[in-house]
Amino acid sequence: MCSDQLIPNSTDVVALVGSRLCHDLISPLGAIGNGVELLTMSGTEMSPELQLIAQSVASANARLKFxxxxxxxxxxxxxLGRPEIVAVLAGLAKGGRLDFDWQAEGDQARRDVKLCFLGVLCLEAALPWGGLVTICSTGGNWRLTAEARKTKPDPALWQRLDGGEGPIGPAQVQFALLPAEAAQQRRQIAWEVGETSAQITF
Structure with a gap:
C-alpha cells in the first residue's frame, strides 16, 4: 500500500508538469539562440529575418525562465538570489507590456517568489495596456502593487482568489494556482483593483 506522503496533490502535479515542460524546452531554445549567434559570428549579415528569430528566442527564453x-x-x-530574480523580470519586461520594480533585498525563498510571479500574472491580466508592478516585502509579508493609466479587471476571475468558482481558460490559470499555492503555504491572499491601480498581498 502506498503511503499518503507519496501521493502528490493536484498543485504538486501541476508544479511537476511545469518543471518538466520548462526543463525540456530550455535546451532547444538555447540551441536556436546559439545558432543565430554562430551565424552572425561567421559574417552572416543580421537580416530582418535573423533579427526576428533572435528577438523571438530571447522573448521565449525570458518567459520560460519566468x-x-x-x-x-x-x-x-x-x-533565489536577488540578481537572478531581477534578471528574470527584466527579461520579461523586454517582451511584454509591464515594467517591474523588485524592491525586496537579498535572497528569497523560491516558494515566496513563486507566489509573487503568480501574482504578477494575475495583475498582468488586469493591465492590457501595460503598467508598472512594484514588489516589496516587509516582515515576511508581500505586497504587489500595479499602477497604470487604466485597468480592465474581470470580477469573476478575481473572485477566484477568494475561493470563488467558475470556468477559466489557459490564459487565466494563475487565478486558480495562486490561491492553491497560498493555501499550501498557509498564507491569506487579499486584493483590490481600482480604475488605475491594483494590489495583491499575502
Whole structure:
C-alpha cells in the first residue's frame, strides 16, 4: 500500500508538469539562440529575418525562465538570489507590456517568489495596456502593487482568489494556482483593483 506522503496533490502535479515542460524546452531554445549567434559570428549579415528569430528566442527564453518559477516545483529549502530574480523580470519586461520594480533585498525563498510571479500574472491580466508592478516585502509579508493609466479587471476571475468558482481558460490559470499555492503555504491572499491601480498581498 502506498503511503499518503507519496501521493502528490493536484498543485504538486501541476508544479511537476511545469518543471518538466520548462526543463525540456530550455535546451532547444538555447540551441536556436546559439545558432543565430554562430551565424552572425561567421559574417552572416543580421537580416530582418535573423533579427526576428533572435528577438523571438530571447522573448521565449525570458518567459520560460519566468514560467519555470511561477509554475514549476519549489522545495521548501530552495532560494533565489536577488540578481537572478531581477534578471528574470527584466527579461520579461523586454517582451511584454509591464515594467517591474523588485524592491525586496537579498535572497528569497523560491516558494515566496513563486507566489509573487503568480501574482504578477494575475495583475498582468488586469493591465492590457501595460503598467508598472512594484514588489516589496516587509516582515515576511508581500505586497504587489500595479499602477497604470487604466485597468480592465474581470470580477469573476478575481473572485477566484477568494475561493470563488467558475470556468477559466489557459490564459487565466494563475487565478486558480495562486490561491492553491497560498493555501499550501498557509498564507491569506487579499486584493483590490481600482480604475488605475491594483494590489495583491499575502
Amino acid at each position: 514560467f519555470r518559477v511561477a509554475f514549476g516545483q519549489a522545495a521548501v529549502d530552495q532560494r
